[in-house]
Amino acid sequence: MEVVNMALQFRGAHDPLFTDMNLQIEKGEKVLIVGPSGSGKSTLLNILSGLMPRVIDALLEADHMDLPDGGAVVFQDPDSQFTMPTIGEELAFIMENNQVHIDDMTSNALSALEAVGLRKPLETQISSLSGGMKQKLAIASALLQKADTFFLDEPTSMLDENTACSLWEMIQEVWEERTVVIVEHRVEHVWFRVDRIILLNDEGCIVASATPSEMLSDNREALDALGVWHPHSWQNAPRFTKSTDNGAPLLQINDLSINRVGSELLSVDDLHIPKGQWITLEGENGSGKSSFMMAVMKLMQTRGEVIFEDRPIRKTKQFQGALYPVFQNPELQFITNSVFDEVFINLEMHHDESAAEKKTGQVLSRMGLSHIKRLHPLEISTGQKRRLSVATALGGIPQIIFLDEPTFGLDARHTFKLLELIHELVEDGTTIIMITHDKEIKERYPSRRLKIHNGMLEEVGGGV
């Protein structure tokens, strides 16, 4: 596949995203495209897979383009790539499109599922599958398209560490002679499986194209400068001295029990959370980490006691913002039409107008959001949205901030920035409880680690 002097511009955009792009991918080659957020990795993939401009509108020009027809695409979000309610019907949907005869459908579907290691009956509801299984189903769908080229658009970005690793193993088993083009920012499990890595910069230009080991040895500075994840990224991570002294007790949880559809999901016997601790909470997908956050916030029905500063808490509003959650999808937390207002409305109740405006400015600049304060909260980038939702917490001066997977989908640059910010907050006496899957974060930063195991909340390295 080949593109020569390709240029692309979105309708209504000021500047083109790509100019004079030249790219060649050999038949059977496995290529990984990396770059910072906003560099156009996914757009490039959409062009190569022929979805742009055929399905997604954009202005595209090139001297020469030679693209495969009918490549199979696997997308990032498991929930927005399936049409039908059950596994069998979903796989059949693809075969129906290709006019496969009905008698062959069941056997084809079963062998595709076998190839990806998803051993579930065809009647299984897709909604009952875990994220990893959904992505396996997506790969099985791609196999059924009988395409000789696979395009993978961040297929593991929504999966936890172990699941991501085993998914890449499986993909490597099935890709065989096919050409494979991958866009991914979580690269630790795929880096050394590909033949070549292409690095894009912020302007959407190709700055390097090399084998995985050459990329690491020759282009390390470029990778780090662009904030792109690579297998040694964590060597650049910020280092802090862990604070070990425990502050005054803040939150106490006794005999908490969380139920889901009739059976007990999680129980917490006795948990004390003091001021100024950095705590991580780990556990498998679906073990009840987010539910724990909701339960402590009194956002869902539970049995047991939550005591904050010696007062028993029965309703969310009793916290008065002292305990503040930042959800995985920050968009759902926004209320106003601008980044500035989002923080300002928290402060206007406690200060007069000019003081509130001044303080809003301070919070925004601390979060690195000053330059976008007039934008709508929904039009800023993922990293910025996450920082904005932390900023809305700061307006209320919280004592405990609950973060649900805060580094999810962020590039190295933004992850490290966020970690620095969290460290500053902890230094100032705020307690951070952070749900995370990231092994490096769990091992490097927290002063205390909690883990959900077999429906119980446990302390990692010592009793609760």
Added chain:
Amino acid sequence: MFESIKRYSTFIDRTNPLTKIVAAICLFIAVVLIHDPNHLFHLSLWMLLLFLVMSGIELKYQALLIAVTVLTGLVSSAYMILYGEGDTTLFEFGLVHITEESIVRGLHITMRGLTLSFFGSLIIFTTRLTDVFYSMMQQAKVKPKYAYSFMASIRMLPVIVNEFITLRRARKVRRSLISRKHIGGLRGFTSTVVILLSQSIRRAHRLAVAMESKGFDDGARTYYRQTRFSGYDVCFIALIAVGLIASYYSGQWITPFGTSDAR
């Protein structure tokens, strides 16, 4: 959708969804045109029997559904019973004026509701939603473009509900920190709608791209589930027809109501 509460399946599970829809429309018209409460009484019993025997779902769900249906049926006719007009007064207190005629009229309405609800429940528990669309494409020649879009959008509904729940929770947290004007009234409503819509539109766009990338178009295709008209459809229509005719005759012999016209 209801596999988890099904005990057994009957031939109605294999009846074409289109037949069921057409039968439902015919039954609706018939029920509206029946004015003799005695006929309707027998018809509603027939439908109750069909629901109990043919739906195949667990007894406790049947019991629950019947209880809810009867209760809402009675409540909805209460207005007609309590404030109705009529000559034979049974009870009068202030505005409340219960007459024999108003009771009959009220119960007539209740039985209409029951007949249609029992039949509706029977259909719902014996029909897979995807089969409705499959049969619309194959028998009613609806374009795949519309049928699959509907199926895809049904998959989206629970996601939207979940997002709404999360959004409500987020607002509950922020409510104590900010002025009521931001999340109350029209402003709160607009921002909720804007956020949910923006999420849904983006998701729908992603799904549309995914569907096209899988080779979906409006052209020729094969079908995984073949739906066709068969002997089952004839049996199904016969069941309904027998019910209508039998209730007409039995309504003349066994008459729990003293009148033959509820109007």
